Amino acid sequence: xxxxxxxxxxxxxxxxxxxxxxxxxxxxxxxxxxxxxxxxxxxxxxxxxxxxxxxxxxxxxxxxxxxxxxxxxxxxxxxxxxxxxxxxxxxxxxxxxxxxxxxxxxxxxxxxxxxxxxxxxxxxxxxxxxxxxxxxxxxxxxxxxxxxxxxxxxxxxxxxxxxxxxxxxxxxxxxxxxxxxxxxxxxxxxxxxxxxxxxxxxxxxxxxxxxxxxxxxxxxxxxxxxxxxxxxxxxxxxxxxxxxxxxxxxxxxxxxxxxxxxxxxxxxxxxxxxxxxxxxxxxxxxxxxxxxxxxxxxxxxxxxxxxxxxxxxxxxxxxxxxxxxxxxxxxxxxxxxxxxxxxxxxxxxxxxxxxxxxxxxxxxxxxxxxxxxxxxxxxxxxxxxxxxxxxxxxxxx
Ligand SMILES: *Cc1c(COP(=O)(O)O)cnc(C)c1O
Numbered sequence: 209x210x211x212x213x214x215x216x217x218x219x220x221x222x223x224x225x226x227x228x229x230x231x232x233x234x235x236x237x238x239x240x241x242x243x244x245x246x247x248x249x250x251x252x253x254x255x256x257x258x259x260x261x262x263x264x265x266x267x268x269x270x271x272x273x274x275x276x277x278x279x280x281x282x283x284x285x286x287x288x289x290x291x292x293x294x295x296x297x298x299x300x301x302x303x304x305x306x307x308x309x310x311x312x313x314x315x316x317x318x319x320x321x322x323x324x325x326x327x328x329x330x331x332x333x334x335x336x337x338x339x340x341x342x343x344x345x346x347x348x349x350x351x352x353x354x355x356x357x358x359x360x361x362x363x364x365x366x367x368x369x370x371x372x373x374x375x376x377x378x379x380x381x382x383x384x385x386x387x388x389x390x391x392x393x394x395x396x397x398x399x400x401x402x403x404x405x406x407x408x409x410x411x412x413x414x415x416x417x418x419x420x421x422x423x424x425x426x427x428x429x430x431x432x433x434x435x436x437x438x439x440x441x442x443x444x445x446x447x448x449x450x451x452x453x454x455x456x457x458x459x460x461x462x463x464x465x466x467x468x469x470x471x472x473x474x475x476x477x478x479x480x481x482x483x484x485x486x487x488x489x490x491x492x493x494x495x496x497x498x499x500x501x502x503x504x505x506x507x508x509x510x511x512x513x514x515x516x517x518x519x520x521x522x523x524x525x526x527x528x529x530x531x532x533x534x535x536x537x538x539x540x541x542x543x544x545x546x547x548x549x550x551x552x553x554x555x556x557x558x559x560x561x562x563x564x565x566x567x568x569x570x571x572x573x574x575x576x577x578x579x580x581x582x583x584x585x586x587x588x589x590x591x592x593x594x595x596x597x598x599x600x601x602x603x604x605x
Pocket of ligand 1: 369418
């Protein structure tokens with residue numbers, strides 16, 4: 209009997225070279241959080257007190273006044289928006305998502321930040337009953353456009369930090385905060401995947417939101433951190449729209465443990481292991497004609513590099529997407545980061561590997577590229593058809 213839960217359940221034993229993807233199970237939960245979750249599951253715990261304990265840990269790590277744990281960063285967005293509309297008015301909290309008697313129910317957000325991370329960011333605003341007000345155009349947003357979008361009905365300004373957002377023409381956070389604060393509007397920063405736990409609040413954001421299950425290596429959860437009055441107002445939503453976004457004791461305990469482990473984590477050692485993986489993959493790929501592996505830094509400045517693998521189909525005998533798909537098949541499937549693959553490249557992300565897996569990834573690269581090298585024709589499936597196939601959902605069949 210295997211001890212791999214995936215094989216026990218008839219699932220594929222994938223290796224994750226794509227980064228922190230919720231659809232692949234997010235991240236490897238750190239041992240401290242695994243132990244805390246296991247210990248908590250068998251106990252009764254007073255949740256309000258546990259959330260006070262979480263608040264102290266979140267405050268210490270983020271520099272915010274207070275914090276709490278919710279189901280996910282997506283939940284944190286909705287609860288934070290709700291907080292800016294209702295404050296701690298319990299009756300207003302119970303009336304949400306009906307905002308008719310509230311004086312403020314609009315949320316300004318740069319158009320280039322209205323992206324999807326698996327669900328639309330603006331839907332997270334609408335779920336609270338608020339109305340998203342786009343600022344500027346997808347590839348340009350200026351301070352005067354933000355100022356012009358703010359009215360007496362503006363409850364909050366939402367800023368998204370992510371590789372998903374448009375990476376140019378957007379307002380820097382400092383300018384965004386300056387314009388919003390000059391008009392008395394609180395700023396919420398969605399920093400779901402950002403390693404920087406202190407910088408956004410230090411820059412003046414009123415609330416900063418994180419995922420527990422991404423870089424932190426916690427169980428599924430979300431973190432709200434920042435101004436005490438807003439954190440409290442967001443927390444109180446748990447007796448309203450937050451009920452369906454409830455986190456359990458295991459999520460709270462696991463998040464606390466992951467945060468405390470983050471403080472003690474050997475960040476330099478991890479970086480060195482990640483660099484070694486990138487070096488190994490680069491060495492593996494270099495002999496193959498038409499394959500150009502280049503190390504690139506993370507686009508939002510996280511201390512993380514990835515290997516960009518550009519594939520010239522005529523020389524490599526395979527397209528980038530067929531190589532990505534090939535790697536993802538077979539007995540040792542490797543899932544790569546392929547959301548820009550139509551440009552002829554994908555990324556290998558080293559941040560979620562178990563010991564020994566970097567070597568397996570290298571072997572798989574070698575296997576698939578050897579098959580292509582020996583192929584008499586270029587392995588090139590139709591990209592449009594691939595898009596259609598991937599967009600189709602037949603679940604649960
Ligand atoms: C992942 C992500 C989210 C959602 O986080 P969850 O905790 O998985 O709900 C929100 N915003 C951004 C920018 C993300 O990357």
